[in-house]
Amino acid sequence: MTETAQSTEKDERVKEISGFRQALIRPELGGICGTIIVFVLFAIFAGNSGMFNAQGIMNWGTVSAQFMIIAVGACLLMIAGEFDLSVGSMIGFAGMMTAIFGVTLGWPMWIAILITFVICMAIGAINGVIVIRTGLPSFIVTLAFLFILRGFTIFIPQQLQNRTIIGGISEAAEGDWLAPVFGGKIMGWFFEMLANWGWIDTFTRGTREGQPVVDGLPMLIVWAIILIIAGHFLLTKTQFGNWIFASGGDAEAARNSGVPVNRVKILMFVATAFCATIFAMCQVFEFGSAAADRGLLKEFEAIIAVVIGGALLTGGYGSVLGAALGALIFGVVQQGLFFAGVESSLFRVFLGVILLLAVILNTYIRRMITGER
Amino acid sequence: MADKTPIIQMKNIQKHFGSVIALAGVSVDIFPGECHCLLGDNGAGKSTFIKTMSGVHKPTSGEIMFEGTPMNFADPRDAMTAGIATVHQHLAMIPLMSVSRNFFMGNEPIKKFGPINMFDHEYANRVTMEEMKKMGINLRGPDQAVGTLSGGERQTVAISRAVHFGAKVLILDEPTSALGVRQTSNVLATIDKVRKQGVGVVFITHNVRHAMAVGDRYTVLNRGKTLGTAERGGITPEELQDLMAGGQELASLEGSLGGTV
Ligand SMILES: Nc1ncnc2c1ncn2[C@@H]1O[C@H](COP(=O)(O)OP(=O)(O)OP(=O)(O)O)[C@@H](O)[C@H]1O
Ligand SMILES: [Mg+2]
Numbered sequence: 165m166t167e168t169a170q171s172t173e174k175d176e177r178v179k180e181i182s183g184f185r186q187a188l189i190r191p192e193l194g195g196i197c198g199t200i201i202v203f204v205l206f207a208i209f210a211g212n213s214g215m216f217n218a219q220g221i222m223n224w225g226t227v228s229a230q231f232m233i234i235a236v237g238a239c240l241l242m243i244a245g246e247f248d249l250s251v252g253s254m255i256g257f258a259g260m261m262t263a264i265f266g267v268t269l270g271w272p273m274w275i276a277i278l279i280t281f282v283i284c285m286a287i288g289a290i291n292g293v294i295v296i297r298t299g300l301p302s303f304i305v306t307l308a309f310l311f312i313l314r315g316f317t318i319f320i321p322q323q324l325q326n327r328t329i330i331g332g333i334s335e336a337a338e339g340d341w342l343a344p345v346f347g348g349k350i351m352g353w354f355f356e357m358l359a360n361w362g363w364i365d366t367f368t369r370g371t372r373e374g375q376p377v378v379d380g381l382p383m384l385i386v387w388a389i390i391l392i393i394a395g396h397f398l399l400t401k402t403q404f405g406n407w408i409f410a411s412g413g414d415a416e417a418a419r420n421s422g423v424p425v426n427r428v429k430i431l432m433f434v435a436t437a438f439c440a441t442i443f444a445m446c447q448v449f450e451f452g453s454a455a456a457d458r459g460l461l462k463e464f465e466a467i468i469a470v471v472i473g474g475a476l477l478t479g480g481y482g483s484v485l486g487a488a489l490g491a492l493i494f495g496v497v498q499q500g501l502f503f504a505g506v507e508s509s510l511f512r513v514f515l516g517v518i519l520l521l522a523v524i525l526n527t528y529i530r531r532m533i534t535g536e537r
Numbered sequence: 538m539a540d541k542t543p544i545i546q547m548k549n550i551q552k553h554f555g556s557v558i559a560l561a562g563v564s565v566d567i568f569p570g571e572c573h574c575l576l577g578d579n580g581a582g583k584s585t586f587i588k589t590m591s592g593v594h595k596p597t598s599g600e601i602m603f604e605g606t607p608m609n610f611a612d613p614r615d616a617m618t619a620g621i622a623t624v625h626q627h628l629a630m631i632p633l634m635s636v637s638r639n640f641f642m643g644n645e646p647i648k649k650f651g652p653i654n655m656f657d658h659e660y661a662n663r664v665t666m667e668e669m670k671k672m673g674i675n676l677r678g679p680d681q682a683v684g685t686l687s688g689g690e691r692q693t694v695a696i697s698r699a700v701h702f703g704a705k706v707l708i709l710d711e712p713t714s715a716l717g718v719r720q721t722s723n724v725l726a727t728i729d730k731v732r733k734q735g736v737g738v739v740f741i742t743h744n745v746r747h748a749m750a751v752g753d754r755y756t757v758l759n760r761g762k763t764l765g766t767a768e769r770g771g772i773t774p775e776e777l778q779d780l781m782a783g784g785q786e787l788a789s790l791e792g793s794l795g796g797t798v
Contacts, residue, residue, distance in 0.1 A: 195561050403645040403654040413631035420593055420629040422614035422643030480633045490722045533633060 195489030209316030210504035218364035228495025229388035237439030238466035239487035244432040245412030245479030246302040253313035255459025258444035263330035263454035274342035288437025292430030331467040334452035347449025349380025395484040412479030559585040561761040572738040577758035591623040592616035622703030626710040632684030637665040668697040688715040700704035
């Protein structure tokens with residue numbers, strides 16, 4: 165037996181950890197650095213391209229918000245120790261369901277929306293239950309649902325309408341109370357005020373002459389902000405948050421300590437489906453149509469954003485704020501390349517490179533936390 | 538002790554894992570205020586036995602009575618709510634989480650925020666530091682990740698956690714296997730203290746001296762069966778040691794090792 169040296173006062177065996185190292189041991193670090201780098205780069209290379217005026221900001225802000233919405237769900241799920249590869253298919257499926265209920269079947273739009281949410285969240289729960297009951301990796305189970313949902317998203321409208329795009333959603337949603345919660349814009353007065361102060365440009369011609377070029381904050385962005393705040397709060401400040409970390413850190417240990425691991429994981433699958441459906445609703449009411457190919461590859465983009473944001477693929481560690489920064493990096497780069505006039509296919513090259521860097525950084529951080537060598 | 542009713546009665550517990558018979562009918566009573574030592578060779582079934590007690594495993598057959606009524610814990614959470622806390626052999630700690638998050642895992646201190654159950658970080662941090670100090674471990678801070686603790690420090694966190702939550706029964710599965718001299722005597726003293734408060738303690742160990750130091754009764758398991766329960770004073774350390782090794786072989790071993798085992 166060895167006596168572990170102790171002292172009762174301040175522990176002389178602890179070197180003061182340098183502030184730098186301490187700052188490094190944060191899940192958000194990669195996201196923060198990445199964000200700064202990306203903004204500096206585009207300020208230099210696309211500063212005069214209109215990327216940072218009101219319209220430009222709204223442009224990459226909207227794209228980033230899209231990534232953020234699905235990243236929040238994917239982040240919580242990944243911290244709970246699971247993946248959902250069916251997110252992209254779920255987005256296409258949810259949009260198509262709303263279109264079929266609201267347009268093809270002609271139901272009131274708010275009923276179509278609510279039923280879509282119920283169906284999609286139930287599918288999320290089914291994903292979770294199968295993963296828990298069979299003990300199969302969620303990777304495989306949700307991969308199956310990636311194909312199943314995409315298949316239905318193409319099959320159903322083809323059977324009913326002989327096509328894979330259903331339009332007329334905006335008309336069908338006219339006067340509906342729930343649809344603007346996803347497709348509307350708020351705070352128009354604020355942008356008018358900014359325009360009056362001359363802070364943002366106004367249209368100089370056409371029917372909207374004198375109106376600000378940005379006429380409101382899209383609900384898409386509002387949803388992104390709400391989900392990020394709610395997700396961050398849930399994860400760091402609540403009892404349930406502790407359960408999420410525990411379930412992903414070591415399910416067996418968590419279970420033995422009385423954490424309802426199965427419930428936590430299933431609920432996180434439901435939350436991911438909820439986020440995907442929000443995304444789909446915002447998209448459907450913005451475009452006024454549903455198409456069978458919507459949401460393609462979104463599951464990977466969500467996962468990449470989460471990993472850039474510092475979460476470990478193995479679960480138990482990560483941050484919603486980090487994931488949101490990851491999504492921001494994504495949106496800024498994707499749109500920024502466009503503003504900078506760079507060939508947009510290079511976006512994929514960038515994705516691959518930054519994913520690799522993020523994973524390497526995360527592995528290093530994990531070693532520091534757990535003291536592994 | 539005979540006049541009290543047992544807190545937990547385990548009656549003829551069997552546990553099979555597929556074709557493996559881990560427990561083949563074990564009966565043990567735990568009384569309030571006693572330290573019941575569970576002894577036996579590796580693979581004898583001690584951990585399996587206490588896991589049925591703490592709600593981790595459902596027994597294949599047999600009955601468990603808690604305070605006189607049949608209990609059917611669906612999962613460890615129920616057992617914990619009933620006041621049974623366990624230090625598992627593998628500690629049930631999560632390396633990536635902070636000490637205080639681990640300490641309160643599954644038992645989080647709640648601060649209400651409307652209908653939302655908030656994790657009371659302030660309370661958790663304070664209690665964790667206090668409890669660890671009582672055990673003689675100085676943490677750098679409550680937000681230190683458990684992964685950076687030494688094996689013994691981890692074990693100490695697990696023990697103080699169980700002591701903190703074990704209102705009625707405290708189950709310790711080889712809690713001292715990685716501990717230093719001072720921490721070990723701390724743990725033994727703690728067992729003695731909570732026992733005096735009326736908590737029933739189940740203590741698994743391979744160390745006869747530790748068992749003799751705090752045990753009131755001794756139950757020896759061997760290959761999934763009990764070899765019987767002895768009272769304190771009714772058995773000598775040598776006899777106990779023989780039983781723990783399964784009876785015969787140690788006698789011959791002892792010869793070659795010069796009585797050092
Ligand atoms: N989940 C399981 N699945 C299959 N077999 C198991 C399982 N858990 C335990 N066993 C078997 O049951 C037997 C008893 O194991 P147990 O862990 O209870 O022993 P133990 O007395 O605690 O031993 P040790 O002193 O080494 O901790 C062993 O043969 C083991 O292989
Ligand atoms: Mg054991």
